[in-house]
Amino acid sequence: xxxxxxxxxxxxxxxxxxxxxxxxxxxxxxxxxxxxxxxxxxxxxxxxxxxxxxxxxxxxxxxxxxxxxxxxxxxxxxxxxxxxxxxxxxxxxxxxxxxxxxxxxxxxxxxxxxx
Amino acid sequence: xxxxxxxxxxxxxxxxxxxxxxxxxxxxxxxxxxxxxxxxxxxxxxxxxxxxxxxxxxxxxxxxxxxxxxxxxxxxxxxxxxxxxxxxxxxxxxxxxxxxxxxxxxxxxxxxxx
Numbered sequence: 080x081x082x083x084x085x086x087x088x089x090x091x092x093x094x095x096x097x098x099x100x101x102x103x104x105x106x107x108x109x110x111x112x113x114x115x116x117x118x119x120x121x122x123x124x125x126x127x128x129x130x131x132x133x134x135x136x137x138x139x140x141x142x143x144x145x146x147x148x149x150x151x152x153x154x155x156x157x158x159x160x161x162x163x164x165x166x167x168x169x170x171x172x173x174x175x176x177x178x179x180x181x182x183x184x185x186x187x188x189x190x191x192x193x194x
Numbered sequence: 195x196x197x198x199x200x201x202x203x204x205x206x207x208x209x210x211x212x213x214x215x216x217x218x219x220x221x222x223x224x225x226x227x228x229x230x231x232x233x234x235x236x237x238x239x240x241x242x243x244x245x246x247x248x249x250x251x252x253x254x255x256x257x258x259x260x261x262x263x264x265x266x267x268x269x270x271x272x273x274x275x276x277x278x279x280x281x282x283x284x285x286x287x288x289x290x291x292x293x294x295x296x297x298x299x300x301x302x303x304x305x306x307x308x
Binding site: 109111113115121122123124125128130169173175177178179180181182183184185186187 | 296
């Protein structure tokens with residue numbers, strides 16, 4: 080079965096530190112890739128997405144992600160985190176063989192940024 | 195309007211009750227989704243409607259019954275639920291099903307089954 084792995088379950092950083100969250104998926108076909116964020120008490124919001132083209136995508140709030148097809152990875156990065164980035168981050172994938180309708184989420188990474 | 199709204203925000207029901215969750219969007223999206231999210235877990239897909247037709251049912255028990263009366267509205271009818279069905283139920287919509295689509299999520303209904 081297709082799956083999405085996020086290896087970092089909990090990450091604690093100080094403000095201004097750099098962030099990289101790992102995401103790997105197990106599917107050899109065409110995918111659409113997403114990072115969603117869930118701030119405390121708020122609903123899921125899309126940070127960025129990759130459909131095709133330039134594998135380096137930029138999203139909101141200074142986040143970016145790089146799609147490396149050979150590694151089945153879509154890691155999320157931010158050069159300098161802020162306290163307000165404290166949230167849960169989900170990597171997610173839609174797959175060609177489900178008509179891109181089924182969004183499969185990774186297990187999530189809880190990020191705590193200390194001031 | 196770029197919002198997906200869900201009502202109610204909270205719902206407490208007994209195992210013999212019948213209740214419904216409602217989801218609405220006015221973005222002209224033609225695909226709508228129900229997800230279930232347990233505490234500290236990722237959302238799990240339950241149902242997909244595409245152009246008001248059920249296109250995916252992820253083997254959800256029949257005590258959950260979805261309905262899509264029109265392109266803006268999605269309901270989830272609940273009957274004879276179990277305590278383990280307690281969770282956050284999320285609705286989402288996208289422009290259409292298929293590639294090059296992102297899903298927009300509502301705030302969810304937090305359901306407690308006693």
